[in-house]
Amino acid sequence: MSDEKKFAAFICTGCGIGDRLDVKQLEMTATRDGKMQSCQTHEMLCSKEGVAMIQNAIDNDGANHIMIAACSRRAKVEAFHFPTVAMSRANLREGVIWARPEGDEHQETTQEMADDYIRMACAEVRFMEVPEPSGEQGEVKNILIVGGGVSGMTAALEAAAAGFHCHIVEKEGQLGGWAAKWHKRIPFRAAPEGTPNSLTAHLPEPVDNDVAELIAQVEANDKITVHLNARVTRTSGAPGRFSADITTESGQTVTENYGAIIQASGWKPFDIDSLPEYGHQHPDVVTNVELEELARQAGDGPIKRPSDGKEVKSVAFVQNAGQAADKEGYLPYHSGIGDLVSIKQALYFKAQNGEDCDTTILYNNLRTPGAAGEDFYRSGQQKMVIFTKGEVNEVTSGGNGATVKFKDKILDEDVELAVDLVVLDIGMVPNSGPDPYAANESIEDMSDEDQQAAKEEMASETAVTVESILNLDYRQGTDLPQLKWGFTDSHFICFPYETRRTGIYACGPVRRPMDIKQAQDDATGAAMKAIQAAVHAASGEAVHPRVGDLSYPRFRKEGCTQCKRCTVECPFGAINEDEERYPQFNESRCRRCGTCMGACPVRVISFANYSIDTVGQQLKNVEIPDEFEEKPRILVLACENDAYPALDQAAMSGQEISPWARVIPVRCLGSVSLSWITDSMNSGYDGVIMMGCKRGDDYQCHFVRGSTMAAERMRKVGDTLQTLNLEPDRVVVHEVAITDIERAPRLIKEMEEVIERVGLSPFKF
């Protein structure tokens, strides 16, 4: 392809565009104002013939920058797929004719809208380039897995089965993690097809521990290398070119390259000793983790109580010990599997201590979900495990055995139950590294002064040091950011492997409390994502959510002031600083949201197909009518993921959108440069609306902090407006969800009202 840009415009006249708009006028706008070298129309541009017409212009006329004026960029994506050229789309259907009522009185403003959208799309494509991969990294079919428990081993086996090499780094001297220590495991399966509902039906029972088999498979697999007694002491690079130092206890370090990383660092048992009411200080009060050891020691024989070695004839299980309460020192969540574990353990007693051994499970809400869960509950009941809905107040002991004091919620009475052994169902605490953002998040809502004070206080205290798992040499911290309570889970329900550190995926109980079955499913999914990340890195494509995007951030070094805002604000910790203190973008860590671009005060950061100019020139190419025409102009910067589709759908379902609005989709509100706001104010826009996703704890921004950043930056724009003698109401940031089909147009209407109140902008020339 020659370097010279050749522009071609294509206008569709179908779907009513030709009927509602003066197409001759649009063509003229495209060529005269939009500076397109050619302009063709078609009555159905998305048809085979229409697409062939465009392809012909590309193949035979050398068009390499094309502007398509038709429907929304969300529609007919498959038809208008021309990956070799730069392309912009003017939304004349959903954006104009469907959003405006028919009728002569509206004709003028509707046509103006359409003309503006043509000018905008032409301006955009003039400043676009065809993105090409940087080639910064190649194919590395090597995956680093941190943690050698069930999750880590499963991830390794599954990735190896797909042809990838894996390195497992395990801090202990053997593989297997906690699960290897269990006497038996919870059954994975529900009752088989055809099982009747009878007292004698065979229902699933605890299954012999098969972790040893898993270990054997790992050890026998020539694609898997295991590092025992080892830690990851440094991780640098990016997907497709990670480099990790693996250091053994004896101090030897090996360095390897990896395409992607899986963190399967597991969990640790909650420290129940911190809650003396559970009586764990007494010998015959044990945790469910400790009971596994007792059961294993007993072999197939009876389980003995620790105090005097007497065979246990009665046992009480205290569910949710130290869990699921907002009491001080308790875990606010529960392990979700504690009831299944207790049923399993109660069945140990039935099998090993005899059917006469009384086993009582004191629960509040029994949680045995799914098909396998509910069948296991029945299985326990069949063997006379007793379930009592009770609220345990205290566990005491005067010597041998122990007494559980609880309120029987069904019989509504206070009870003291004396048993040989009490088993506490304790919670699972994630084994995470330090959260890079923990300190910031706790002070986010404070005022600037308070934040400063809090930071100083934190610095002076000797903070509890959590050991790093990954030792990332990232500018923004050594480990994966956490979601809640130390878990490094995804924030997104429909994207469970979404991660804030590209190419690094967590799986197993470090994400969410889970059992072996769930951990294995989870590890398989994480292995899938890791492989995918390595594949994408090799081809230079972005991963979720802008999958396939080949653009990446570049910067004009000579203009950079080394202010570091981009490195601080990147939601994915992608940007480091190089030795000369310039930003180092690490393309394959980047998610292409453009937050760095929005952060840069000197506007030196850009993407090939998305830049200060591709948007800035759009807004500058809108025709601003002079004051006397009394036609305000409202710039709407809409997040392409939620707000823009909401406006599209509004038009599709017959909602009117203000004729004064000019909507520009942005990758994320985080990418919005302040210069766009000041430019629009200076060019005479009367109002600016930014529509982004929900922010806060339950944020919906797919780039995490985009709408938060926009709101923060705009707090400061008020001062600028005042120096220009403009009312601060003219610039607003709204949280708009994709379902806000009625609300989104209404927000624009509200801006119309503001303008009516404060008057048109004095900056119209």
Place this chain on the structure above:
Amino acid sequence: MTEVVATNETILVVGGGISGMTAALEAAETGKRVVLVEKRPFLGGRVSQLYKYFPKLCHPTCGQEINQRRIKMNPNITVLTMAEVTGLEGEPGAYTATVKLTPRYVNDNCTACGECAKVVEAEFDNEFDYGMSKRKGAYLPHVMAHPMQYVLDPRIIGTDDAQKAKEACKYDAIDLDMEEREIQFPCGAVIWATGWKPYDAAKIQPYGYDRFENVITNVEFERMADPKGPTGGKIIRPSDGKEAKNIAFIQCAGSRDRNHLFHCSRICCMASLKQTHYVVDAYEDAQVTIYYIDIRAIDRFEDFYQNVRAMDNVSFVKSKVANIITDKDGNPICRGVDTEGYHRYENTHDLVVLATGMEPSVSKSDFPVDIVINREGFIEPDPANGGVFAAGSASDALDVNRAVQHATGAALKAIQVVNRVAGAEG
């Protein structure tokens, strides 16, 4: 119409709901060719009919927008809608799939301009709203539908309406001569993501779903809360349109019950807690009662439950409601015993929502291939299943998060098989 280019390295994904879409995308984005087969005229499955997700109370359409964009932009995926797999023969790495294509009567020329719907007169129950609203005989299933193409209801074929629709279309997109046909193509591995369906509440006789207008199901309630739904997002009583402020949720309506479904459907507790938010957000003087056996807010969802529990106008009653009767005004009355301390109740509500459970969409006899299922009808992972892997709710009652997680893993299982075909593991 639909050309399917497939080889033994192609992955067939059956079911285009969130699990199937996820599995298809994860595989396709790793460079594999995928054929995605969906029975309905659009992708997205049951998730597209949800208003909000728990626990974030965010909108499923948000993720769907991203997934649809991923599909539109990915040349590795062939999507077949209104299609069903009727046959599957062969072995891992070498299957032949037979797919039945039901006519849409609308081709790819459709621009979704909507002119056909304007001229068609016949109206039918809108299945997207579980029959709570009507739609035309030419219709776009919903405003976010992908493919963004209209559908002609087969019931208008041969009527004047069909002719009118055809004449109204300027793009030659309506083809009334389309016929059902069958296609065959090879594939190496199969991901079975056929999902779930709501249990038929009419079978729970004591609750009178088929007799009382003001007893509805949770999936219907979900449509009602959606601003795009049949009531425009207003929570009202079907019988008289009155605002429904005093609402009862009955948990385990069909689940954990040998008369209906043996299993716990896992999601219904959280769904009702979520729907409680809808009610409380809609009316200041709302009153919600949740009748339950065990509240199963699993692991990290516990705080979501505790937050609802702390609301002044929400009460929890540990009880499986015995039966429902109605008074002369059509108010449903729940009768039963609060088992915590034995208290009888007979509570009058404006509306009762049955938290009906999840049942596998495909029954054992309808699988085109031998597959290991459990008593509840869910697919168990088993070597006997060969190159067929379940994804999402076809494998167990799962919430969206777990279903997607499971589907991501299923994609890798399928990739392992086709990689072996390609000899690419070396």
Place this chain on the structure above:
Amino acid sequence: MSDMNTAMVEKYRNDFLKEVEANVEEGHWVKMCMQCGVCSGSCPLGPHWAHPPQEIFMMIRAGKRDEVLSSDSMWMCTSCYNCIVRCPRELPITHIMHGLATYAKRLGLAPKNQPTSQFSEIFWNNMMKRGRVNELKLGLSLYFKDGFSQGIKNALANQKLGMNMMKAKRMSPAEFFGGHGVKDISGLQKMIKKAEEIELAKLNANK
């Protein structure tokens, strides 16, 4: 049996549950209850139960032997089978209730003067005489069980019902003089005797 009466049952232990399993018809199902309460809510006699079925099951598990066996709750069961039909765990609740009542009666722990219990006895004795129920005598025995003057009051109160039954030929005054019976009364009595023997043997085997 007297040992059983004074059996030491430790509260919140499984002893009594095991005793129920051994001695009560369908008692093995008690452990399968998941405390949903649908049985209790479904019982038409519900408000008259001191302890509804699901609570009784919990009391059995909690080892409340005396409270359960001396309770008159299970005597309230009219065998409508609503509970069985609705029970999500398929517990044969009606049978368990009757089983518990029978067991309590056998142990002599059943409440004294419990009307259902008394009626059952009168019914049984009445029927065993001729192999068929003598409605007239059954009614009379029931009315006069608490003495003559109470009997007259009871009879007057139910006068209309009695007259209607006679009109409908459901009852005949002639029955006072013997009434009809089965052809082979001694055969029936033999059969019952054998059944009682089998029942007893079963009970002894369980001890």
